[in-house]
Amino acid sequence: MTSETAAGNQRRQLHLGLFNQPLGRHVAAWRRPEFTGNPLDINYVTQLARIAERGKFDFFFLADSLVGPTPGATQRAGNLEPLTTLAAIAVQTTHIGVAGTATTTFSEPYNIARSFASLDHISRGRAAWNVVTSTWNAAARNFGAERLPDHAERYDRAREFVSTVKGLWDTWADDAIIRDKSAGDYIAADGIRELNHRGKHFAVEGALNVPRPPQGHPVIIQAGASDDGQNLAADIADIVFTAQDNIDDARAFSEGLRERARLVGREKLPLVLAGVLPIVGETREEAQAILERLEESSDIAQGIAQLSQRWGFDLSTYPLDEPPPPAVYDGNSHSDGHSRRKLFEQRARREGLTLRQLARVAIASRGHRLIVGSYVDIADDFEEWFLTGAADGFNLIPPVAPESVEAFVDLVVPELQRRGLFRQEYAGTTLREHLGLKRPERIRA
Amino acid sequence: MTSETAAGNQRRQLHLGLFNQPLGRHVAAWRRPEFTGNPLDINYVTQLARIAERGKFDFFFLADSLVGPTPGATQRAGNLEPLTTLAAIAVQTTHIGVAGTATTTFSEPYNIARSFASLDHISRGRAAWNVVTSTWNAAARNFGAERLPDHAERYDRAREFVSTVKGLWDTWADDAIIRDKSAGDYIAADGIRELNHRGKHFAVEGALNVPRPPQGHPVIIQAGASDDGQNLAADIADIVFTAQDNIDDARAFSEGLRERARLVGREKLPLVLAGVLPIVGETREEAQAILERLEESSDIAQGIAQLSQRWGFDLSTYPLDEPPPPAVYDGNSHSDGHSRRKLFEQRARREGLTLRQLARVAIASRGHRLIVGSYVDIADDFEEWFLTGAADGFNLIPPVAPESVEAFVDLVVPELQRRGLFRQEYAGTTLREHLGLKRPERIRA
Numbered sequence: 001m002t003s004e005t006a007a008g009n010q011r012r013q014l015h016l017g018l019f020n021q022p023l024g025r026h027v028a029a030w031r032r033p034e035f036t037g038n039p040l041d042i043n044y045v046t047q048l049a050r051i052a053e054r055g056k057f058d059f060f061f062l063a064d065s066l067v068g069p070t071p072g073a074t075q076r077a078g079n080l081e082p083l084t085t086l087a088a089i090a091v092q093t094t095h096i097g098v099a100g101t102a103t104t105t106f107s108e109p110y111n112i113a114r115s116f117a118s119l120d121h122i123s124r125g126r127a128a129w130n131v132v133t134s135t136w137n138a139a140a141r142n143f144g145a146e147r148l149p150d151h152a153e154r155y156d157r158a159r160e161f162v163s164t165v166k167g168l169w170d171t172w173a174d175d176a177i178i179r180d181k182s183a184g185d186y187i188a189a190d191g192i193r194e195l196n197h198r199g200k201h202f203a204v205e206g207a208l209n210v211p212r213p214p215q216g217h218p219v220i221i222q223a224g225a226s227d228d229g230q231n232l233a234a235d236i237a238d239i240v241f242t243a244q245d246n247i248d249d250a251r252a253f254s255e256g257l258r259e260r261a262r263l264v265g266r267e268k269l270p271l272v273l274a275g276v277l278p279i280v281g282e283t284r285e286e287a288q289a290i291l292e293r294l295e296e297s298s299d300i301a302q303g304i305a306q307l308s309q310r311w312g313f314d315l316s317t318y319p320l321d322e323p324p325p326p327a328v329y330d331g332n333s334h335s336d337g338h339s340r341r342k343l344f345e346q347r348a349r350r351e352g353l354t355l356r357q358l359a360r361v362a363i364a365s366r367g368h369r370l371i372v373g374s375y376v377d378i379a380d381d382f383e384e385w386f387l388t389g390a391a392d393g394f395n396l397i398p399p400v401a402p403e404s405v406e407a408f409v410d411l412v413v414p415e416l417q418r419r420g421l422f423r424q425e426y427a428g429t430t431l432r433e434h435l436g437l438k439r440p441e442r443i444r445a
Numbered sequence: 446m447t448s449e450t451a452a453g454n455q456r457r458q459l460h461l462g463l464f465n466q467p468l469g470r471h472v473a474a475w476r477r478p479e480f481t482g483n484p485l486d487i488n489y490v491t492q493l494a495r496i497a498e499r500g501k502f503d504f505f506f507l508a509d510s511l512v513g514p515t516p517g518a519t520q521r522a523g524n525l526e527p528l529t530t531l532a533a534i535a536v537q538t539t540h541i542g543v544a545g546t547a548t549t550t551f552s553e554p555y556n557i558a559r560s561f562a563s564l565d566h567i568s569r570g571r572a573a574w575n576v577v578t579s580t581w582n583a584a585a586r587n588f589g590a591e592r593l594p595d596h597a598e599r600y601d602r603a604r605e606f607v608s609t610v611k612g613l614w615d616t617w618a619d620d621a622i623i624r625d626k627s628a629g630d631y632i633a634a635d636g637i638r639e640l641n642h643r644g645k646h647f648a649v650e651g652a653l654n655v656p657r658p659p660q661g662h663p664v665i666i667q668a669g670a671s672d673d674g675q676n677l678a679a680d681i682a683d684i685v686f687t688a689q690d691n692i693d694d695a696r697a698f699s700e701g702l703r704e705r706a707r708l709v710g711r712e713k714l715p716l717v718l719a720g721v722l723p724i725v726g727e728t729r730e731e732a733q734a735i736l737e738r739l740e741e742s743s744d745i746a747q748g749i750a751q752l753s754q755r756w757g758f759d760l761s762t763y764p765l766d767e768p769p770p771p772a773v774y775d776g777n778s779h780s781d782g783h784s785r786r787k788l789f790e791q792r793a794r795r796e797g798l799t800l801r802q803l804a805r806v807a808i809a810s811r812g813h814r815l816i817v818g819s820y821v822d823i824a825d826d827f828e829e830w831f832l833t834g835a836a837d838g839f840n841l842i843p844p845v846a847p848e849s850v851e852a853f854v855d856l857v858v859p860e861l862q863r864r865g866l867f868r869q870e871y872a873g874t875t876l877r878e879h880l881g882l883k884r885p886e887r888i889r890a
Contacts, residue, residue, distance in 0.1 A: 186522050
């Protein structure tokens, strides 16, 4: 397949994001003696983004939640807040997109619109917003509520939230700033309009206090796996993250999502990026050795603890060599990590895994797809997913940081480039240009 | 006085902040042919902060409001959002503090706590939060409300907001992160506690998701001029901004504030920093020429428009050479720029200014104190204010950008240093160290 694909220069190419995982995703990654990275050290996080930029990645991505560690839990590290972190990275990089998560459940459109508009100005057109609804009741309890709003309500709010934010970005004309020194007019008299939005969830009257972003609208990312989530993604997302762990499910998901997007009349279909944890070596044996070394310093109890959190009750008393017990669903079934739990359950059933085996998956990848192999193996896997429509690209979750990122950039990226599947150089300077997305016109009032 | 003060090395020294004013404060500053600065260009804003850092300033400060331009108004420029801007500046500077405004009226303690904690980590201990309550009804209308809460209610909320944020910063012990690789514990089992705050305005249960800031608590700034505002400042502020335009009022204000702080048992009294717009020259004549050139390209109508906004009705039909008419106060008298309007009114009465003369003040400084003179004049003025207790330092509002900042750093700072009134070099690396403030202990639960 290599020789056939190498020729095509104008061929459709895949897209790559790097998921910020400063300790590495494998729970044992930070315990290696040589590991020195610190998630609170902006220079270290910037270094990860720069490695990805060296590899011509489309964007660097920060996940987020509004929940801190539980007292007594010793596994979580604490992280920097996404918007401030991305702004700091933006001024120390030149091309790579800067993508961050912000919830629509416990924030206000005016605040989110201005933060991402500002990030887009600071990065000169490289910002992306991952639109999420909060999924943990513990987040609600940090914002004055006992529990989350119902799933449908959260998505209804998210939809109105995004359209309100886009409306705010469009309150300024692209050419609003005229700087007419002789007349003394900084802004054109017809450059600004009020939003005057009055909806079910929000009422926002005025114009934004930040001019229209360089990209028009920062890129929109969505990752909802539920029916509501997929419908929202079909409507609003430029990029959709998925967590499918096998090619058949991924293809079914991608096709379903594209169909939903066609039905709502989308001209440019959302790009589906599949989450993946690659452990890469020069050879398959080298990659396998990396994984084995990590497993040696992993404690199965860490995997059980992680699954217990997803399941909603303590699994440590269940037999390790039998199938895991069924999870318990509360009335608001999409809360508290429901979708990830569902992936774990499906996988256990499909592959006939015991509780111990499932715990090992949790330890290595927290449910995401782990692939272990030579750089040729990884490129083959990506090529198959890409060419069969299972994904338009990949969101790379490094099992080990920074080594997994470096190995990917030094070994897999050149292989993908040789096959014509990935860019040799950035062709543009904005994230929309990297992704082949048009700059949206200002919506008419 | 120079020779006496020059000796004192351990003497109390004044503090300097630079107010970000990328177009220059004088309304004609951006209209100069040679002006090329762009408030949306992060490199330009960073350049201003770097000039201040060259001048050993304590901090660089960003004001904020949640109101965009009104359609048809042509004077406002639009700005970057403070937190993202300061994070970008932090990684391109090494010593100067990064101070930003965030309102307590239309945000949530959990979000503000994590953003400033993150900025403090990114800057390695240089963050400050200017705590404000929103003062424009137009801001309320961007957040689903018809008008602002009452003044007392806003301050009540602000007080609980700040104590909740401090509580969140203290949910992590300073030594919570242990990174015990052999045991697999990243956080100490007793390193984290929940907040469990249930107050009148907020209920916040969990721990923050960002570890305790390097400074313990980022520095707190407050600028309330009202009785409620001064009481809040006396309780919580490390720094208080004032806008008094003469030394007697400033001294009375500072003494009053210190007395309030003593009454509530403050060990370290708040530092009062007076807002000031210096137009500096090698000589008095040179400074005067700068001002005259600016006034030539100013239109008196711009000053009238600005006053009309403060007054709440159109002043353009009033006679220019008579005293301005009294302002109208609505029921919620501290909203919509009340305190600045009060300063204008007092000044007009005290100095017997006509509407035209007051409009000229508005054009030059928007009500803040403008001083025009040689670098010796400016240093004399600062020395008098500082030594007589009218101020502990100054928040510099550049009338012309970047020239006013450069002239101040190149001419006035060396003069203040010669007199022993200002540091020659930064002694520490955190903003608390620059200000001589202790790092707060974690509050016991």
